[in-house]
Amino acid sequence: MQIDIVSVFPEYFDVLNLSLFGKAQSKGLVSVHAHNLRDWTHDVHHSVDDTPVGGGAGMVMKPEVWAECLDDLLGLEPREMNADGESDSNSNSGAGIPDGADATATTSAAAGESPSNGTGDAEHQPASDSASADTVPDSDSQAPTHNLDTVLIFPNPSAPLFTQRDATELSHAKRLVFGCGRYEGYDARIPAYYRAQGVDVREYSIGDYVLNGGEVAVSVMLEAITRLLPGFMGNPESIVEESYTGSEALLEHRQYTRPAVWRGMGVPDVLLSGDHGKVNRFRRDEALARTDAIRPDLIEQLDCAQLSKADRKT
Numbered sequence: 171m172q173i174d175i176v177s178v179f180p181e182y183f184d185v186l187n188l189s190l191f192g193k194a195q196s197k198g199l200v201s202v203h204a205h206n207l208r209d210w211t212h213d214v215h216h217s218v219d220d221t222p223v224g225g226g227a228g229m230v231m232k233p234e235v236w237a238e239c240l241d242d243l244l245g246l247e248p249r250e251m252n253a254d255g256e257s258d259s260n261s262n263s264g265a266g267i268p269d270g271a272d273a274t275a276t277t278s279a280a281a282g283e284s285p286s287n288g289t290g291d292a293e294h295q296p297a298s299d300s301a302s303a304d305t306v307p308d309s310d311s312q313a314p315t316h317n318l319d320t321v322l323i324f325p326n327p328s329a330p331l332f333t334q335r336d337a338t339e340l341s342h343a344k345r346l347v348f349g350c351g352r353y354e355g356y357d358a359r360i361p362a363y364y365r366a367q368g369v370d371v372r373e374y375s376i377g378d379y380v381l382n383g384g385e386v387a388v389s390v391m392l393e394a395i396t397r398l399l400p401g402f403m404g405n406p407e408s409i410v411e412e413s414y415t416g417s418e419a420l421l422e423h424r425q426y427t428r429p430a431v432w433r434g435m436g437v438p439d440v441l442l443s444g445d446h447g448k449v450n451r452f453r454r455d456e457a458l459a460r461t462d463a464i465r466p467d468l469i470e471q472l473d474c475a476q477l478s479k480a481d482r483k484t
């Protein structure tokens with residue numbers, strides 16, 4: 171999987187050279203490039219933001235700089251939009267969103283290279299929304315798609331919540347391009363424009379709190395997505411049993427290790443019984459009970475057809 175991250179703090183992603191992610195890069199499972207958005211500025215101050223139209227506090231990231239950067243990374247030509255929020259010319263459709271690590275602009279800010287045009291001829295994803303010149307579509311319609319090619323992702327505290335389901339879906343993409351916002355966020359026309367160009371654009375929040383920028387959110391999403399790649403985890407079975415995995419999202423049962431008694435505290439007897447049936451039942455009951463107590467919203471979303479008689483008793 172090829173991963174491009176655009177940020178005004180690309181060094182933030184140096185940590186991706188460590189640990190399992192670092193190993194995954196060495197193994198060739200993932201190839202990551204962190205780009206500095208300021209490399210696409212032309213003014214002496216390398217400015218990427220401006221005051222909000224309509225007033226208000228803070229600064230908003232400018233569409234021009236983002237577009238120069240994303241056009242380069244996605245191999246798209248600049249287009250003027252008409253009053254219906256469509257591209258005046260269709261010549262971007264079918265044009266290249268590069269699908270391979272080698273076919274793209276892979277400017278490494280750390281390496282101090284300058285931006286270059288990406289080329290390629292991979293198909294575009296169908297637009298999930300179309301932009302309008304005076305109204306900007308929201309990002310609620312994020313229907314699952316399979317065999318994803320390139321997906322452009324913006325973290326945004328005002329977007330739908332990123333879930334395990336999204337992580338699973340995105341783990342099938344060939345290429346992910348993340349755009350990290352800062353300040354009061356990015357101009358809303360940026361995602362709208364790329365949707366209108368046929369790019370599969372997603373906006374996600376990682377939780378109901380506000381961070382200083384998208385970098386942490388991208389790190390969270392990236393880890394949730396890439397650990398699902400075949401070969402990424404040492405023990406792939408650990409993924410199957412985890413919370414939020416599979417068709418039902420339950421919180422996981424609690425875990426214990428040795429010693430069986432520690433500081434006077436024992437582990438549940440059933441876990442020492444050697445009876446796998448009983449152990450599984452105990453764990454399943456605990457998962458259901460904990461989910462009901464801590465995240466009743468997840469219980470409400472459960473597909474009742476998948477609950478056994480014994481589950482229902484819990």
Ligand code: ADE
Nearest residue numbers: 325326327375376381387
């Ligand atoms: N940027 C700032 N806060 C965020 C959040 N909660 N999720 C995604 N992106 C963000």
